[in-house]
Amino acid sequence: MAEAHSEDVTRRDFLYVASGGFVAVGAAFAAWPFIHQMNPAANVLAMSTTEVDLGPIETGQSIKVMWQGKPVFVRRRTPDEIKAAQSVTMADLKDPKSENANLKTAADASDANRVIKPEWLIVVGVCTHLGCVPLVNEGEYHGWFCPCHGSVYDTSGRIRKGPAPANLPVPPYKFESDTKILIG
């Protein structure tokens, strides 16, 4: 058995470390496709928008559409509902963040930061507590009421009472015309 000179040891160790490292790097690159394949596939990403025709919706009416597999409320608010939403102070809110995907920077949850046109409120209809679909026009603030655990949202979709931690999120959307929006 050859003696292990200190020079030998470092040379041998270097080769082993280099090989081991090379294998590890290769394994990491090889692992990535297996992880990434579970991310949404190209056809799922392509289906990520929903068009909504606003024409048939009357004032005070709310419809539910499907976007990315989730319900989205499209609500045509009455002037009273708009006024109620606009007159809330930030201090009264459980979640002071706008939760609006259309805003580039962080903003507060004032009603102006929750809509593009005040008449139209568009929020994802998934309770931020545990995911149930809240009931529209119910609850103390005439916004939404979630029957699962009693969360109460106002006419801007903001959480006011109950266990939900956050305001109903506003999805990314834009007005393609006065009577058509594209969500997503």
Add this chain to the structure above:
Amino acid sequence: MINENTRNGGLTMRISGLKLAAVLLLAAGPVFAAEKPEPPKKQKWSFEEPLGTFDRAALQRGFQVYKEVCSSCHSLKFVTFGMLAEKGGPGFSEPEAKALAAGYKKEIPDETGQPKEVPRTLADTFPAPYPNEEAARASNGGALPPDLSLMPKARKEGPDYIFSLVSGFEDAPAGVTMRAGMHYNPYFPGHQIAMSPPLSQDRVTYADGTPATVPQMAHDVVTFLSWAAEPKMEERKHIGLNVMIYLVLLSILLYWTKRRVWRDVH
């Protein structure tokens, strides 16, 4: 179907029956000739090189040929408009692909359940030329124009075969009687094909001004179809090069490691 009462499930019977038929027919005078197809003309395809890519201009011209010539009878059901804008493909931008898609309509139910027409989106495919197989056969003398999404993979030497087929129509030689509605093509098994020659000089007017000869159009549409059959080909070869380099280096490192470990034993 396989005949259970024969040996080997009837395969031998079917094959020897075919041979018998061929012998009889050749002897009697070729009416229904069971003719073997001509081997396809060998072409050079940029994408068949080990590190080859698709000729982007050819892809776009080929897409134009599919759109203006083939799509009236042949579906392309595995290719969406969005794929036209992906890397490694014909190179349309997303807005261009979107506009292309919007040029075609599809029907979805409106609020009362009645069909309404909306423009197609990036997620949609070309409209199928026929609503079902029966309609396709009725419009084509009983023959079914196959979907083209995988055609280069679905035939031996696919690209050469398709090139030869679409550009190789000839007049039937003397002594060959064509069945009604059939056209003579030496590259098709049996030499008689229901498809009429799809290409002729200047059948399309190329946007880039390339002269639209039959071989040119054939070459371009084969390039496009080869992309359609495997849109990920360029990505595959690009990653492949890196992987092979890595593996060769790894083999060298692991060989030295093995030699080092075994030094005292040797």
Add this chain to the structure above:
Amino acid sequence: MSGHSTYVPKSGFEKWLDTRLPIIRFADDTLMSFPTPKNLNYWWTFGGILSFMLATMIVTGIVLAMHYVASTELAFASVEHIMRDVNFGWLIRYIHANGASMFFLAVYIHIFRGLYYGSYKAPREILWILGCLIFLLMIATAFLGYTLPWGQMSFWGATVITNLFSAIPLVGKAIQTWLWGGFSVDQPTLNRFFSLHYLLPFVIAGVVVLHIWALHVPGNNNPLGINVKGPQDTVPFHPYYTSKDGFAIAVFLVVYMGFVFFQPEFFGNADNSIPANPMVTPEHIVPEWYLLPFYAILRSIPDKLMGVTAMFGAIALLFVLPWLDTSRVRSARFRPIYQIFFWLFVIAAVTLGWCGSQPPEGNALIISRIAAAWYFLHFLVIVPVVGLFETPRPLPDSISKPVLGGAAPAGAVHAPPKQ
């Protein structure tokens, strides 16, 4: 050779774990300290390669199953979805499909290594039988898996093979209907084939565990075919054979990934890019290349039941090889006559493979009958007879002294030394 354990737990945690679940001891005994003959050549790396391939096929298979749909309406489209939409789906699919070919390439080399060096002989008969069982399970798994894309060859290959079962007297038709779940290969068949294709690799993994256990009782064979005499003949599995197997796997990967990235359709059949059509039979129904020799044997015999019997018999014969071989010498290195017949057998096997790819008529049929006859002749006549009459070359004393020492008297030919 399975001796006593040499593992000594070092850390406190190791000692604690060792008295509760000696899993580190087990790993050390099996994969690290295990005394392995020091003269193994590169033909012995294919066991490690096969383990790597089994893991690869299971991982890629499980991932594909996240996206595949086993419905006759959607199966073909779901595979295209994998190829076009799923992130890296094309890569995982090509690794899985080409992996099957590489898996069989490796297993054939592994089997032929066993045939050449007498690894099937006592006391490794059970090891060999377990290996044959793994091979049989691999064939079943590959057949089931090939059906799943629901292309023309998927459908018609399944039709041909399930039609064979009706050859069984009395119960054949009932078994066939039972396998189909209907009156032909259709949705019920596809669904159960998917379930079984997912199941069998885990059965294979279990048999592989038994296979390695059965190996570790007597220990590995070696190219000389003579027994290990003591520690001077062995080295610990780690780092000697872990490093050697690692290198071999890297080289194997060069070939494997060469196909995956640059010729992914090389082993494939164009007809399987056409969706299954029960109304139209492809001109030539052929299985994947690794099943061609058995396909050739099946079609070489004109009678349906005899053809089926011959095909399964060809595999069954492998199981009893330890009792067919009468030689008292293991390794063909010292068996000059057997060596010749070994290579003739290789030629017969490769020829059978070629025959399987041709229509069973004319010269191809004649050749396949000769080659099939030779296959059975090899196992049933040549192997028993050669063992009895061959004069083997003198065996070395031991692995550590591979050249005959001066102690052997010149010209002395005794009965072959005790193994």
